Amino acid sequence: MTAPLIRTQGVTAPAGFRAAGIAAGIKASGALDLALVLNEGPDHTAAGVFTRNQVQAAPVLWSRQVLTTGRLRAVVLNSGGANACTGPLGFQDTHATAEAVAAALSDWGSETGAIEVAVCSTGLIGDRLPMDRVLGGVTEVVQEMAGGLSGGEEAARAIMTTDTVPKQVALHHPDNWTVGGMAKGAGMMAPSLATMLCVLTTDAVASAEALDTALRRAATRTFDRLDIDGSCSTNDTVLLLASGASEITPTQEALDEAVLRVCDDLCAQLQADAEGVTKRIAITVSGAPTEDDALGAARLLARDSLVKTALFGSDPNWGRVLAAVGMVPFTIDPNRITVSFNGSPTFANGAGAPGAREVDLTGPDIEVSVDLGLGTGRATVRTTDLSHAYVEENSAYSS
């Protein structure tokens, strides 16, 4: 399958979906802050994956619950506040938001129950949402959505926090079905600030089980392997909704691959717009006993402050890479390790390679490769450098 990825389209690229994004006044700046994605069917199957953090925001608790049905008609998303660590009242706010969306959609003619509405929130942890504005916004965003067939980009803009650009993509399969998606934030399972939210849509005919399989397979290889700063959000959510409007039922394999490609592209967009990024870094560990071992080692490197600051300084400091790798929880032999930057070996056979300090890392993309020389396990983690801008952005976020 070589269908192109089109970044000017998103969640409304597949047939059967509408979306909208408005400024509800949740953000003090007056920017877009409330988004709605509606699945007009005929099918309403859905799947979701959520943060592994034990501290989970109210909207995660809610959406996880409604997803147990394998059905969704709508997703409402707000930026400007995470509604996390807000106690029982925060959960009531999420519930009230879902009820309001269901009522507004039903009034408009699309009969919907609150149990069919997922809720996602992103922003500062700990504050209650301004519910008068959220509920007023819900009415408005449904009206806005009713006005036209495509508000996908506005929806993608309305979920941005420190993102500088909206992230969306669509893949039109040659067999006449489509997968689209939008995302914000910078990670999943170990994401960056605030939250990674992603809504994927498809007009394929697919059961909730097929969607769940495709989504988990894709998330494991994409969002799970994007690690900006090792911090895991309370709000991370990735949802996949199918309308069946194409009347095409792809094979599981075809669905898996299309969802994987869309997720992979959204990941690349998240990485490129991560907080304070000046370098896009791909860390590949090969020669590990297992793929899990390789992933663990790559993640360790992606989280190492000394490796990340060195790469910010365009410094091929392979010593720090070795020191970080030395902390993996399985047995390694330093003499079998090869460390390369952008394809140039800098350490091999137990010692530094000639010219290792002169490898040019001044470009915006850096590949770090570590071959452990032990087995066939291999994994790549995407990350970014640790820059002044990262410190700046994160030292003044709540003030």
Add this chain to the structure above:
Amino acid sequence: MTAPLIRTQGVTAPAGFRAAGIAAGIKASGALDLALVLNEGPDHTAAGVFTRNQVQAAPVLWSRQVLTTGRLRAVVLNSGGANACTGPLGFQDTHATAEAVAAALSDWGSETGAIEVAVCSTGLIGDRLPMDRVLGGVTEVVQEMAGGLSGGEEAARAIMTTDTVPKQVALHHPDNWTVGGMAKGAGMMAPSLATMLCVLTTDAVASAEALDTALRRAATRTFDRLDIDGSCSTNDTVLLLASGASEITPTQEALDEAVLRVCDDLCAQLQADAEGVTKRIAITVSGAPTEDDALGAARLLARDSLVKTALFGSDPNWGRVLAAVGMVPFTIDPNRITVSFNGSPTFANGAGAPGAREVDLTGPDIEVSVDLGLGTGRATVRTTDLSHAYVEENSAYSS
């Protein structure tokens, strides 16, 4: 025991020890870079703890080996190069250094074998040491040491890398025995840049086993709980040498406590001089199922970039603390957690406390307390903030 800690004294405070520090030309800057500590006896018992990193520098491999005898006459330490990841030739360099020290000391009249000489190195990973300068320096540092009884401060200065001040301390026990020490760097087991090196001396009479017990107990509660950036060095070494010159045999309990107090004070000095530090942060987790659980949770917080950047910004961002705690590998209940900054509760009973955003963290010392409300496990980890200076210092280290 309320014996005062005296920071103007170090490894030569106990009877039976000499030390010296010289500029051997290993550092391009011409600063002091070679130190020697000699135990003149009558006893020569010793113990050591080393990095847990699987990538270990040549001097760690060497010193670990010689320590199996439980005896040391001398420690030679250099800054200006870690001699890590330098292969078999690097190990030969360490061996040659120990041989040179043994020969020079024997010439001077203190009969010494290479097997009685520990070697410590610190600096950039990956480069061979300039052995002509190291070996020339060994002759010179023995001469320097022979000239006077106290070169403790010069020795402490000669092991500095990015340290801005030498770190030493001595404790004179009321029963007429003394523990002294010097250190450089910023951590152990999970230390900051390059290396944490520490040499402790005592004139107490103590077996190698007693020293080992005291050192491990102290390191576990001090250096093991100093975590600047989660990165673990290839060279970390803490050595404890006993001369027996006081002719006093303290109880194990008294020895444990004196060594603990000296290590604790050196830790405080290391924290205060850590790279890029603008805040000295103590993170205490209580109410955990076990002490190990508490320590793991505190370490997770100490390594969280979002927590550390928030504290750099004097921001009482308890949401990030909760999000980080949510990743502990044991089951927690967010509703039972209390988060406090400098004694002011900011999150309790599942929601933010009134005034939580106004807690004043503008001072240089910050206490973060997290009570998990589960059990009696409690531990404190010392760390620092993640500042612009940290990024600056570490993005240009090898260049």
